[in-house]
Amino acid sequence: MTNQPPAVSRRERLRAQTFQEIEDSSFAIIDADGVHALTIAALARSMAMSAPAVYRYFASRDALIAHLVTVSYQQLTTAMAEAVEGSRRAPRSRVRLLVAAYRDWALSHRRRYGMLFAERAGDVASRPPGQTPLDQAMALLVDLLAAVQNPAPADTTTGDRTLDEQLRQWARARGRPDTTPRAATAAIRIWTRVHGIVSLELTGMFENRTIEAQRLIDLEIDSAVHAMTATAP
Amino acid sequence: MTNQPPAVSRRERLRAQTFQEIEDSSFAIIDADGVHALTIAALARSMAMSAPAVYRYFASRDALIAHLVTVSYQQLTTAMAEAVEGSRRAPRSRVRLLVAAYRDWALSHRRRYGMLFAERAGDVASRPPGQTPLDQAMALLVDLLAAVQNPAPADTTTGDRTLDEQLRQWARARGRPDTTPRAATAAIRIWTRVHGIVSLELTGMFENRTIEAQRLIDLEIDSAVHAMTATAP
DNA sequence: GCTGTTCGTGACGACCCATAGCGCGACGAC
DNA sequence: GTCGTCGCGCTATGGGTCGTCACGAACAGC
Numbered sequence: 001m002t003n004q005p006p007a008v009s010r011r012e013r014l015r016a017q018t019f020q021e022i023e024d025s026s027f028a029i030i031d032a033d034g035v036h037a038l039t040i041a042a043l044a045r046s047m048a049m050s051a052p053a054v055y056r057y058f059a060s061r062d063a064l065i066a067h068l069v070t071v072s073y074q075q076l077t078t079a080m081a082e083a084v085e086g087s088r089r090a091p092r093s094r095v096r097l098l099v100a101a102y103r104d105w106a107l108s109h110r111r112r113y114g115m116l117f118a119e120r121a122g123d124v125a126s127r128p129p130g131q132t133p134l135d136q137a138m139a140l141l142v143d144l145l146a147a148v149q150n151p152a153p154a155d156t157t158t159g160d161r162t163l164d165e166q167l168r169q170w171a172r173a174r175g176r177p178d179t180t181p182r183a184a185t186a187a188i189r190i191w192t193r194v195h196g197i198v199s200l201e202l203t204g205m206f207e208n209r210t211i212e213a214q215r216l217i218d219l220e221i222d223s224a225v226h227a228m229t230a231t232a233p
Numbered sequence: 234m235t236n237q238p239p240a241v242s243r244r245e246r247l248r249a250q251t252f253q254e255i256e257d258s259s260f261a262i263i264d265a266d267g268v269h270a271l272t273i274a275a276l277a278r279s280m281a282m283s284a285p286a287v288y289r290y291f292a293s294r295d296a297l298i299a300h301l302v303t304v305s306y307q308q309l310t311t312a313m314a315e316a317v318e319g320s321r322r323a324p325r326s327r328v329r330l331l332v333a334a335y336r337d338w339a340l341s342h343r344r345r346y347g348m349l350f351a352e353r354a355g356d357v358a359s360r361p362p363g364q365t366p367l368d369q370a371m372a373l374l375v376d377l378l379a380a381v382q383n384p385a386p387a388d389t390t391t392g393d394r395t396l397d398e399q400l401r402q403w404a405r406a407r408g409r410p411d412t413t414p415r416a417a418t419a420a421i422r423i424w425t426r427v428h429g430i431v432s433l434e435l436t437g438m439f440e441n442r443t444i445e446a447q448r449l450i451d452l453e454i455d456s457a458v459h460a461m462t463a464t465a466p
Numbered sequence: 467g468c469t470g471t472t473c474g475t476g477a478c479g480a481c482c483c484a485t486a487g488c489g490c491g492a493c494g495a496c
Numbered sequence: 497g498t499c500g501t502c503g504c505g506c507t508a509t510g511g512g513t514c515g516t517c518a519c520g521a522a523c524a525g526c
Contacts, residue, residue, distance in 0.1 A: 011492075011503070018504095034352050041482060052484080053505050061483070111352065117436050119267050119347050126437030158452075166444045188449065196429025203350050204359030211399045216421065219391075223460065244472070244523065251473090274513060286474050288515070472523075482513075489506080496498085 019057055021047060026068055035115050069121045072112045073133030079105045080137045091147035098141060099194050099221060106198045129173035142176050145183045148225060156180035186228040193220045252290055254280060259301055268348050302354045305345045306366030312338045313370045324380035331374060332427050332454060339431045362406035375409050378416045382461060389413035419461035426453045
């Protein structure tokens with residue numbers, strides 16, 4: 001039994017290993033010097049490989065970067081999922097954990113976070129709804145907010161019938177047809193607000209720590225959750 | 234009098250003209266094909282000039298892009314200022330005009346809007362507070378919000394003493410020492426919220442017009458203004 | 467008219483992307 | 497054990513870009 005040939009061939013194993021090394025080295029270069037420093041030549045040098053060899057794994061530099069964007073999205077999503085997974089706290093504070101994990105990931109991978117929303121990343125982001133890498137985290141957030149809203153108040157609409165319908169359609173496209181408009185609004189609000197704050201924090205808007213972004217974020221989450229649970233929209 | 238030599242020499246006039254042409258051609262290339270397509274060679278070709286000549290005007294490609302970022306910031310700021318300048322409407326709806334101008338500019342110059350928050354733009358954005366290109370628009374927004382808040386309610390604090398002090402310092406650094414913490418919060422909230430929504434709109438989050446970003450923005454502005462004018466924080 | 471400055475040009479070296487073609491080793495068929 | 501196939505990495509190469517340099521032409525001031 002011990003000498004049984006493994007499921008994956010030696011070839012596949014080595015290939016996967018090299019593939020992984022390309023990923024790791026690429027991220028190392030990006031985190032150190034930015035995406036612009038990630039050239040096929042530089043990558044190959046850092047791996048003591050020749051540049052053309054990389055093309056056995058990725059068709060072009062753009063393809064490599066697209067792959068890295070996808071992987072980064074998954075890492076971000078995983079970080080958020082893990083942050084709330086083991087927690088037994090109330091849904092409301094788990095929302096804060098989720099968002100804090102988001103900000104932490106962005107702060108510790110600022111170059112990569114910028115990469116996710118750069119021009120070329122649009123191809124990855126604009127996939128059929130429900131298949132975006134971040135939709136999983138979005139679904140998590142929606143579920144948490146539904147739990148916060150439980151038991152649901154009598155009126156779960158936003159007061160804008162058109163917007164309500166758009167929100168229901170948005171939730172349906174993401175496989176959460178039972179989401180109330182107000183929960184969907186809260187999810188979108190939190191997501192856009194946090195992205196706005198983190199994004200501007202990274203560009204140096206709150207330079208010199210004049211304003212602590214985390215305080216602002218908590219304020220914004222509370223406001224969004226409050227708007228969701230309040231009796232009158 | 235008619236044949237009097239002009240104030241600027243012929244040389245300066247031609248130089249300024251070429252400078253302007255470089256700017257215009259650069260923006261044309263960026264708007265058409267993205268920043269990555271803006272190469273010194275391509276720019277020179279589009280101007281029927283030789284590539285090295287461009288270096289008489291900009292020390293490097295990065296320097297050119299940095300300049301374009303600054304100019305774009307100014308255009309954006311100007312667009313916002315003009316949107317509210319001639320309006321006699323109530324301050325509250327002028328806030329909406331200001332923000333709508335922001336979104337309109339971003340939508341009609343999406344490639345450039347992305348450029349403003351790209352990695353290399355951090356150098357421009359993280360200048361001494363009060364000197365950022367967008368500070369002028371920010372001051373405009375703060376003034377409008379102060380007008381909305383007029384007469385100021387008895388309690389203009391956020392309820393968080395640390396945050397209050399940070400906000401006052403932030404306002405001082407921007408030459409608006411009389412800004413109340415709540416007005417400052419509202420300004421920052423609006424600015425970060427709108428940036429978040431617009432930014433995600435541009436990356437295709439609300440693809441297929443599932444959700445109308447303008448509705449969301451108006452909702453968010455109202456919420457921020459309401460939080461500012463409400464009696465209890 | 468002469469001189470120094472400014473501007474644009476072709477030529478050049480270094481770097482990068484991507485392709486083509488070769489050699490080597492692993493693997494399977496017999 | 498031998499041979500053909502295939503995957504992988506390498507060198508060589510072409511086309512493109514950045515940025516520098518030395519040179520010629522136009523201009524400004526005397």
